[in-house]
Amino acid sequence: MSGKSFLLQPLFVPLFQLYRSSVDVAAQLIKMWLQNFCIYTVYLALVSLCVTAEDPSPWRWSCEDRKCVKTRNDPQNKDPVLSLEACKMFCTEYGLLWPKPTGETDLGNFLSKININNIDIKLANEGRSADLMKDAGNRFKNLVSMAIPRGVSPKSTGKAVTVLLVNENPDVREFSLDMDESYFIRVQAASSDRINATIKGGSFFGLRHGLETLSQLIVYDDIRNHMLIVRDVSISDKPVYPYRGVLLDTARNFYSIDSIKATIDAMAAVKLNTFHWHITDSQSFPLEVAKRPQLAKIGAYSPAKVYTKQAIQEVVEYGLVRGVRVLPEFDAPAHVGEGWQDTGLTVCFKAEPWARYCVEPPCGQLNPTREELYEYLEDIYKEMAGVFNTDIFHMGGDEVSERCWNSSEEIQNFMLQNRWDLDKASFLKLWNYFQTKAQDKAYKAFGKRLPLILWTSTLTDHTHIDHFLDKDDYIIQVWTTGSDPQVRGLLEKGYRLIMSNYDALYFDCGFGAWVGEGNNWCSPYIGWQKVYDNSPAEIAGDHKDLILGGEAALWSEQSDSSTLDNRLWPRAAALAERLWAEPQHKWNDAEHRMLHIRERLVRMGIQAESIEPEWCYQNEGYCYR
Template identity: 55%
Template sequence: MMFYRFHHVFVIIQLYLFAVYCQAQDDGPVWRWECQAGQCKKLKVVEGDKNPISRAVCHAFCDKNSLLWPKPNGKLEIGDIVMHINVNSVDILTDNNDSNASKLIKDAGKRFLQHVNVLQPKGTPIKPGGHSVMVYVKIKDSSDTELTLETDESYTLNVGQSNDGRLNATITAPNFYGARHGLETLGQLVIYDDIRNEIQVIRDVNITDKPAYNYRGVLLDTARNYISVDGIKRTIDAMAMTKLNTFHWHITDSQSFPIKLPSRPEFSKLGAFSNRKVYTVDDVKDIVNYAKIRGVRVIPEFDAPAHVGEGWQNTDFVECFNAQPWQSFCVEPPCGQLNPTKPKLYDALEDIYRDIVELFQPNIFHMGGDEVSLSCWNSTESITDWMIKERDWTRSTDDFMKLWNVFQTQALERFEKYKKVPIIMWTSTLTSAKYIEQYLPKDKYIIQVWTTGSDQVIDDLLSKKYRIILSNYDALYLDCGFEAWVGSGTNWCAPYKGWKTVYNNDPRKISQGRVDLVLGAEAALWTEQADDSSLDNRLWPRCAALGERLWSDPQTGWQEAEQRMLIQRERFVERGIYADTLQPQWCLENNGYCYG
């Protein structure tokens, strides 16, 4: 068994540390917490209190789930002892030093240590000493490092004390992804006791855990407004904290084309907002690798045949670009739609697809397919002439669906020259009950539902045995509820979707129990009214609610989760995620008094 040691080198001797620690202490704590009827109550320390309990320790034992988000979907046994640990003596041990999984565990271990160290308060040295920690990571298949829709992300975590006084944590998983989740859970069991000024970990832990759904996603649109690489990485960091596993990258749209593709560099040159707002080849590869270490797959989306425009100016493949009045040709400005009758269009798409496959190495690809405007195609003379004169079609909806199928069939053929993977498509006219079986075979396509959770289309898709992903806008569109950016009033999908709405969006209820065809769900942030400055608080902690819904499949509502959500939000902020605040801090410190 090989091991990696992660430590900080300090030249200050233990006696000096202890002296500084003692000097930093005041006359003692003012407040203590006591577990009463499942709630941590804040009480004043009185003379004679020999063992006052900190808030963090109280939360750890008053509700066995309280420190964990998402709560385990399986066995949970947590003891009632915490141990002071030495943060400079933590070892991560794993088998097979040369395997790809072992290398990923090494990086995940570094991240684990960073999260332990961030618990230390700035400017106050923690109490020296403490127990050493040995974390054993046992992976059954060290060659399995690809996250697919079939990957088993389960793990077991056992924590106890050995005869020599060390704390031992053993994580067992079928692959790297389960092991990474185990490390995430272990990190949540490490706390800072502000009464004793110690980093502590809960002893005597036995957890068996696995996700309820294999697709647990966040969509981020980087075309309406550019999102920096750092912003994307923060999003992925927060996803890892909540065991969300799919970063759906909506890279391009009609407003911008911010990715620099080797085969077609002119697209970003013409279509990016500036040369500083472009994702390079190195940026993309960096993000994909960064996500993998955190247990997250990156799914690229190249939306077509609608939602195209900027970047395509030197081609004759796009119709209705920036057409006015825009309301007649698309749902938001600028309009733009590909012309399926242009043979050279598919050569351009092939170049784009080849580069995407090379950069992302995707095992799922999103081809968009939403909000195709038949009025745009119908107003384009070259298209209607082709339909009528070359195909003997009419201008009926049925025949425009045939035109759309011409595009979709040829686009898929060009993509599959480089990789054959499941294809995701948004719900649309083409996915309606009348057309879907004719044009989109269920063995190739997964349908992502963006309409409401009560839409008849869900029943139609499930009845026809299509696999689906839920992104119903009435619960999972996180851009809703702000002032309209075109016109007056609020935006189209108002009201705002709070974390409680996200949490209660239950796939079992929406699918009426047919969850075998529900791969999972995905929250979406379309960025017409968001950018780096607002990114974190638009996503978090609302996406954390989705994380627990999809991992734990809770049979209770948001009320049971509220106190744990406040703790998770606090953890986000500790780790550098600017998550939105939900309540006054007084509510967190005075358990139970703010509930409605």
């Protein structure tokens, strides 16, 4: 007998016992595997599918000095034994919750065994949001099941759970910057065989957040093979900032609808509420526009890489159930090119050398002097208004090049006819001419004066922004550094801001250059710790009330569906807690919980980047400084 066969011999007995009731064909098949020495990998695969948690864990955890300490579990010891996640739930003030609640939080001192097959969700009052609430309830049950390790079947004994949802405004189902996302949870024993969980919310969105938190209060106990819920819980919670987002650029590289949905699922898990869809750019135009089909026909990478009206509506509804608005951006007047070739409405498209006219190839800007351009814009805006059903709209305004416009004789003549010079100040007038006409078309397309967002630029410079853009109409999204004097300057003039400062919130930084050599322009890589410590309140100082929130940006020159998860997660979770709670402490106080939210995302199917060895997760206190 070979050495490998000898070592495996003790394992064969339980394998055959497990399958002793199988038919002879199965037994012969196993025998054939044995004879061909393939049994080793097959055996491991079978064990991974069939094993349950009936055998007690060799480990136990106890809470000491706010850390869960791992020790050997003596089966003869009759003292209460905590599993790892049960210990983590009670060892710190916020247990395993992410993001941490902002109001009073009491996680009690008890865990109750529950039967997750006996969870009943009830609506105390119906209304226009009832269908959303029912879908959110089904999502909650699915999240609870994801706490169970794959291949494990927990015991079905345990208490039933009734979840009562009390919606104070059941007719609200639309996003807004002042929507009520608050909620209150109470979990308590109702009888010897039932647990009651009551969630009260200021709207559907608050109740949805409450369900997300409740799902985090249910853990799997691998010592007893049971599902447990934290009992005697009281949590009051609401976000600090109303805008908590992730930007995804789908023009440099295409992303599948499934990958976008997965991103929205992960966002919902950490209570981010805005998926900013940078859907077009100079490299491609993947948006289907019914009245202008040629834009996508010649502007998309392929017919299969087009976002149809049906696909977008599917994403928008998917986000709504998860409390995530889908915010469209049409970036203009710069960052256009592919798709516009036959319109005659662009200048300097694919101009060379490209570095003279834009920041990356291919160059391209719209020609503001052509009246037909604004008919195109209205059709694009109407398409977006019809499918996105959004309460705010992003008009881009990023990286407009004076040199690009100045390369056009037609534009030069237009400016001179308007008695403008060809200097920087005059090109700002041209840009403002475009923005004013585009703004009117946007209002007409959406049928209302909805808030408009623009990136920081020369047009939004605080020394002259009030000559061009009304602070009641525009929100400015900051992409420069957090220390940029423009931030304070804009705040002092009363403009509302969204922070996406690239030194902390550009998640494409830190990879190899794609034009030239070395690393890309915003290197180095930004770790989750820097994301977590990037405080909008500290940046804003006395004007923090004008900060609407923040957003992580994934520009996609070097990313696509295959890399999406690990580019965003778990770093976007760090942003989520900063924007939800604006905690006083820094990242090191959140590290224990950060490791857990990463594990939770992985259980959801998100391929989140690993940030520490699993040993650190199981041995708290040894990997921290």
